[in-house]
Amino acid sequence: MAVFMDLNISYTTNKKRLQSVIETAAQLGYSTVxxxxxxxxxxxxxxxxxxxxxxxxxxxxxxxxxxxRPIKVLNRLTVVASEPSHFRPTVDYKxxxxxxxxxxxxxxxxxxxxxxxxxxxxxxxxxxLPFFFKRSPVNGAIERSVFFEISYxxxxxxxxxxxxxxxxxxxxxxxxxxxxxxVSSGAxxxxxxxxxxxxxxxxxxxxxxxxxxKAAVSxxxxxxxxxxETRKTALGIIHTIKKDPAxxxxxxxxxxxxxxxKIEMA
Amino acid sequence: MVxxxxxYLLCEVCVSDRSHLLLLDDGTVQNAAKHALIQxxxxxxxxxxxxxxxxxxxxxxxxxxxLRCRKSHYRLIWSALPFITGLKKRGQKVPCFFNCLHVGGTxxxxxxxxVRYNTQQLHRMLPLCHxxxxxxxxxxxxxxxxxxxxxxxxxxxxxxxxx
Numbered sequence: 306m307a308v309f310m311d312l313n314i315s316y317t318t319n320k321k322r323l324q325s326v327i328e329t330a331a332q333l334g335y336s337t338v339x340x341x342x343x344x345x346x347x348x349x350x351x352x353x354x355x356x357x358x359x360x361x362x363x364x365x366x367x368x369x370x371x372x373x374r375p376i377k378v379l380n381r382l383t384v385v386a387s388e389p390s391h392f393r394p395t396v397d398y399k400x401x402x403x404x405x406x407x408x409x410x411x412x413x414x415x416x417x418x419x420x421x422x423x424x425x426x427x428x429x430x431x432x433x434l435p436f437f438f439k440r441s442p443v444n445g446a447i448e449r450s451v452f453f454e455i456s457y458x459x460x461x462x463x464x465x466x467x468x469x470x471x472x473x474x475x476x477x478x479x480x481x482x483x484x485x486x487x488v489s490s491g492a493x494x495x496x497x498x499x500x501x502x503x504x505x506x507x508x509x510x511x512x513x514x515x516x517x518x519k520a521a522v523s524x525x526x527x528x529x530x531x532x533x534e535t536r537k538t539a540l541g542i543i544h545t546i547k548k549d550p551a552x553x554x555x556x557x558x559x560x561x562x563x564x565x566x567k568i569e570m571a
Numbered sequence: 572m573v574x575x576x577x578x579y580l581l582c583e584v585c586v587s588d589r590s591h592l593l594l595l596d597d598g599t600v601q602n603a604a605k606h607a608l609i610q611x612x613x614x615x616x617x618x619x620x621x622x623x624x625x626x627x628x629x630x631x632x633x634x635x636x637x638l639r640c641r642k643s644h645y646r647l648i649w650s651a652l653p654f655i656t657g658l659k660k661r662g663q664k665v666p667c668f669f670n671c672l673h674v675g676g677t678x679x680x681x682x683x684x685x686v687r688y689n690t691q692q693l694h695r696m697l698p699l700c701h702x703x704x705x706x707x708x709x710x711x712x713x714x715x716x717x718x719x720x721x722x723x724x725x726x727x728x729x730x731x732x733x734x
Contacts (some may be wrong), residue, residue: 329585333670368695461654464610496587499653500670509650510611 307519309501310337310526312381312403312425313456313489322494324362329495331367331376337530339381339403341491346385355400356380379403379530383427386413392421403533405454411436418442418451424532425454425487428477430470438480447485452529453477455511456491457504474511483517487525577623578645581673581681582652584634591665592634597626599658600636604648611651620644627678633689636669637681645674 311330317323323340330338342356359378366375379402386392387409398404405425408414417426419442426446429435446453455477460470477486488508492498499507501522508518584600586592604624609617620640628637640648649671657666672688675681693713700706 332585370695371691457653461656467610467654496585496656496666496668499668500672503649503653503669503671506646506649506671507653509646 307523308336308527309334309522310339310530311335311490311498311501311522312337312339312379312487312526312529313341313454313491314338315491315493316340316342317493320362325495326492326498327362327376327378328367329498331369333498333500334370335376335501336369336372336374337377337379337526339379341381341383341405342401343383343385346388355397356382379533381405381425383407383425385409386417389413389416392417399537402537403529404536409435411439415439415442418446418449422536423451424529424536425452427454427456428473430456430459430473431466432469434473434476438477440480443477443480447481450485450528450532452485452487452525452532453481454487454489456489457499457507458491458493458497461497461499471510478512483513485525486511486513486517486521487529488518488521489526575623576642576676577639578642579627579675579678579681580638580640580645580649580652580671581675581685582636582638583670583672584636584658584667585670586634586665586667589634591667593631594660594663594665595629595631595634595636595658596660597629599660600629600638601626603655603658604638604652607654608648608651611654612647616647616651620647624648635685637678642676649674 314323314326314330327338340356340359342354357380359380362378366378368374369376380400381403382398382401383405384392385407389412392406392413403424404422405427406413406417406421406423407427407429408417414426414436417423443453455470455474457470459466461467488504488511490498504522505515505518508514508521511518513521584592584595601624605617605621608620612620623639623641625639626636627639628635630636638648652669652671655667655669657664659665673681673684675684693709697706697709700709
């Protein structure tokens with residue numbers, strides 16, 4: 306059984322609604338969800354806020370349908386970039402598990418694919434594409450294992466948006482051939498969520514094959530999460546955590562013991 | 572002779588308020604699905620998939636719906652289902668969404684799946700009971716149904732009611 310993920314749940318200040326959206330996601334069988342904080346630096350007085358700790362949200366996380374584990378909640382930042390100065394990897398970004406960028410111009414799209422240190426590139430779904438996708442940046446993004454995201458909530462809400470969503474998605478699929486695509490919800494209300502199997506089948510409309518459609522909600526999302534982790538750590542190999550002062554003694558005692566064990570084995 | 576093959580989509584209707592589920596009937600579900608189908612695939616797609624499309628089973632207590640369609644075009648219908656946002660009944664609209672649980676080749680396999688699924692749901696919900704009395708009451712009601720032979724359908728209904 307694949308593990309399904311939905312990496313885009315819109316953040317609302319309404320805590321109750323956010324809780325009910327996450328509960329619905331668990332009910333539908335999503336094992337991991339990401340709460341999406343959008344920052345549009347074009348508008349004035351927009352700042353990157355610290356994400357709320359996920360443990361504040363629930364006392365006990367709801368159990369995922371068909372599994373016995375509780376749902377995992379991540380934080381994700383989406384930067385809407387219309388000028389190159391908007392995307393600056395600062396300390397603020399480090400507080401988030403995932404970083405996404407929503408490029409508005411062709412130049413920025415190129416930069417996002419080739420150089421920006423991001424996990425996800427969002428594709429416009431509410432308007433006609435402001436630029437054409439070119440093969441070289443898209444291939445570059447695939448090589449760097451950066452993923453393209455299509456969100457489906459707008460398609461469900463309104464039928465002109467649906468046309469744009471499908472048209473833009475098909476446009477992208479022609480270039481990337483169904484690779485490195487994730488489909489996520491972007492839901493604000495619990496009733497805008499859809500089940501993972503429905504979504505993988507909805508990929509049919511977006512020009513994804515059966516296999517790619519399923520990968521778009523499961524394995525590709527997992528790759529995104531791992532990519533996000535590698536940004537936090539040194540290439541995903543070394544992980545630094547703050548040492549708990551109460552535990553220091555015990556940890557130091559343990560360390561030589563494990564070394565000795567290794568030597569004996571060798 | 573080769574028989575005409577169909578696919579059965581076992582769906583769950585999810586609503587915010589479970590009491591709205593009792594308003595469900597075959598006609599409203601079928602209309603909503605057809606409407607979504609026209610919106611998603613246009614007249615051509617509608618014409619392709621409408622033959623043999625029907626609502627086979629509907630349980631207003633648990634919100635389970637069984638849709639039947641031709642095997643050749645079941646993916647068209649399935650991909651239209653996410654666009655259903657509400658069911659219209661006598662002027663009032665019930666916001667809801669369809670969650671597809673299982674796709675089967677026969678009604679029998681769908682029924683088998685549904686029994687297994689509902690058992691799972693029961694196990695999920697039992698720890699949420701507030702008191703021991705509630706728990707034993709639910710157990711008793713389930714057991715009393717399964718004593719009879721051919722009582723699968725009844726026991727499913729009970730699980731929904733106790734929820």
